[in-house]
Amino acid sequence: MTTAAHTPQQTADRPALTLVTDQPQPLEGTVVKHQGAPLDRPAWVLSGSELARQAGRHAVDNRLYIGWTLRGYGRLARRFIDGWRDDYPQLIHTARAELKAAKGDMNTERSMKSAVERYRAEYTRHRQIYAAKTGGWAAAASTAAGVGVAQGGLWVSVLLGMVTVTVGAMRGRPSAIALEDDPGRIEILAVEGEPFPIADASSRTEAAECVRRALVSEGVNVASVEANRRYDWGWEVTVRLKKGTPADLIAKAPELETPLDLPTDGLLCQPLRKKRSQVVLRLVEGDPFESMPALPDRAPNSLRMRDKALVGKRMDGQATELSFLGVHFIAIASSGGGKSVTLRTIGDVLTACEDVVVVDLDPGGNGLEPLAEAVGVRVVGADEMHLIEAVLEKLLKIAKARATLLGKLGMGDNWVPSREYPAIVALVDEYPQLSQKAKALVVAILRVGRKSRVQIGLAAQEATKDSIGATIADSIALKIVGPSRHQDIVQVFGAGAGANGWRPDRLHPAQGEDPADAGKVYIMGGGSTDPLIHKFIAIGPEEGKRRAAERARAGRPWIDAVSLEAAGVTFDDLDTIRPHDRLPEPIELARAAFTAGDDPERMTTIELYEYVAAAAPETWAPREGEEAEQGRNRFLEALRDAAAEVAPNVDMKTRQWRGGRGYYLSTLIELTGEDA
Known part of the structure; x- marks a missing residue:
């Protein structure tokens, strides 16, 4: 029997859409649809067998609950099977494919064999747990039904039968199917498949297919795509390229955000160092840092410099923990990028250490003002350059002198910080505003200070070549870069870093009341080797002052007399140093x-x-x-x-x-x- 298809009214901005259903084969060429009214054939024209088939279909689909019930329990059975499998067959199949593609790469083969065995073991455990849960519920339901029938007799049996039929009918009724199987979107398939938004992907397979279609639409030659994991903020997907380089894919990231329907700069790319053909894509739909942990309330002198301390959170949910023992570091972020947050959080860690003296130098601002009471030496302000130079000169002399004391104090090759012989960390904000003499002193300390545990932490709004030279970049092990310019990537992270996924230039500083990506950074060093976004945990000014006062009352360490005597310096004479004229x-x-x-x-x-x-x-x-x-x-x-x-x-x-x-x-x- 032929039914008329409903055609929405066509307008200038909405062309008519015709859905052609139940076609046994794909149609090619021009489709001609009869536009007239359907022709109803009289019943006497139909054969007896055709009349019987029509009656059966009519009864099952529109009158009898039995058809709906059978269809509903069929759907429940398919749902049970989906839960029983839980994507494990696809994981095992993908790992086997990767094993086959390794072609003699022993490390890859070993890794993939391990993955296959792990997935098999997890699949077995999953089925056992799933079977136990299902068996438990089935046993409970069967026992309750059996007791009810035994105690209640015929009427309870009839009631249970009616409930059974009703549950299946509710699951199999046409409206339920429409709501569950037809979520309200139409996928228009082509030879390679048209891209669709990643938000529409509800399973790992759909996410992988979504990414594959987007890559194909932009001309990326893909060998395989596997969706690894779904986070609260989006998807993590591994792509294996058939041809080309990861840099080619990274260059297309802005174009790929359109077919994937991602926010601006929402596609992050990370090439795998061990496998040049593979790239990890992170499709960021929401804010990975919507829920941030609190900064621990560190008691006075509760840390040592060697300890790893919580400073932030990584986008995959891991804690960002850093140790500053023997580490020079640099922090770069544009105005509004959260540089002050970064320095203050690091300052909170260092002022809680029993074996660190903190020096705060800032020629352009107020430095670590909330933590001032816990700081050993503090010089801030544009008119204090002569004092900043003097402090740096003293630190350089101490760094050189300590190298001669290592054997005498039995410390080995490096200075061992303790409360008696503390390390010294000078936090220098707005480094480009230093005088040329002060910059030269900083570079000298960077070269000789690590072994002596006289360390430098630099901060600046940008990393221009004249302000952050190659000497500084090569001497610094820990590099922290927030929202910044593209040229800052090369200057701080090195040539080729952008092509490997280090893209802080795609982070956005705060604007007005919008915090944007303030406080979000890329970290290279300190145990961080992957281009993942981190966010530093902020500490408010009042909270910083409270902690600093508490630490000052408990007593902070000071530079040991042995080092001061060997260097021939003292910090008691800073008030006697007079300003000097700036050079022409x-x-x-x-x-x-x-x-x-x-x-x-x-x-x-x-x-x-x-x-x-x-x-x-x-x-x-x-x-x-x-x-x-x-x-x-x-x-x-x-x-x-x-x-x-x-x-x-x-x-x-x-x-x-x-x-x-x-x-x-x-x-x-x-x-x-x-x-x-």
Whole structure:
């Protein structure tokens, strides 16, 4: 019997949609649908067997509950089977496929064989538990029904039968099927399948298929896709590429977010180092850090520097714990990126250690102001550069002196922090605002301070080449980068880091009342090797002050007298140090050029001027109608004049060597007074 299909009214913005159902074979070519009224054949035209079939279908689908009941219990049986399997056959099949694809890779084969055995064992345990639960419920229901029939007789039996039929009919009625089997979306299939939003995926298989379709739509050559796990925030999926490189896939991440219907920058990619063909995709639909743990209330002197302390949470739910023993670190985040949160949380850990003296240096802000009472030495403010330089000079001398004390104190190759002989950690915020002399002192401490446990923690809003040179990046083991610029990735994490999934440039700083990604960071070092997003746990100003006061009352450690005596320094004379005049701009820029070039032994005047013209274009770039050589000569003349005023005894004649003419680094160091 033919029925008329309902066609919604067609409008200019909504074309008519016709659903063609129950087609035994796919249709190709043009489909012509009869638009007239259906033709009802009289009953006398139909054969007896056809009339019987129609009557049976009509009775089952529309009149008798028996058909609905059978269909309902069939659906319950399929649901039982799905629970019995629970995706384990697919996991085992995928692991076997990976084992077959290993092709002699012993590590991969060993890993996949282990995975197959683990999945089989888990599958066996799952079936045993599932069977036990099902058996328990079935036994309880059977016992209750048997007792009821035995005690109640015929009427209880009839009632139980009616309940049984009703439950099946409710499960198998057409409206229930429509609600459960037809969730209200239409998937339009093509040869490769059209992409659909990841939010529509309700199982691992659907998530894998969703990602596969999106990748194919963007021209990514995929060998296999496996959905690993679903988190509260989204999916984690492993993709094995048939051709190309992980960098090609990472470059397409913004385009893939559209077919997957993800938020902006919601697709994170991590190539696997052991398998170049595999990339882990994290499809972030929500905030992984919606629920954050509280920062532990650490009692005074309750930690040691070697202890791992909770500072945040990783996006996969793991705790972010760091140890700062013998570790220099750097924190980079744009304005509003949460740099202050990061430093304050680290400061909370260090001021709770019984074997650490914290030094707080900030030329552009108020540093660790909430924790000030627990800090050993604190110098903040733009007008205190002379004191910052003095503190750094003293720390450098202590670092060098401690190297000579290791054998005498029986400490071995490295200084062993204790309450008697504490480590020293200088937290230097707004590092780019330091004077050139202060920057040179920081670099010197980074080179010699790790073994002496005189450590540096730097923080800045950006990692420009002239402010965070290669020397600093190479000397620092722990790197923390929040919302930042793309060029900061290369400067801090190294070349190629972006192609390997380290993308803090896709995090967004706070704007107005919207916190965005403030406090979220990528961490390289300190045990963190994967490009996963972490979030530091914030500590409020009032809470910080309360903890600092409590720790100050309990007594904080101070630099040991042995180190101070060996270094020949004291911190009691800081109030006697007088400010000094800032060096003239030509000298500052010339010294900065060497810093930007990682302090080479010498630089030609051409190399020197290229940096100066880019760093201060308004003053020193070639003027209108001026050649580059003329601009260079103008700067060199200003440099010589400034040197004659500041340090007349320094010989500012350029030196000739094979391949160029210019200045040696030693000349600039003597000119700025760093050799003192």
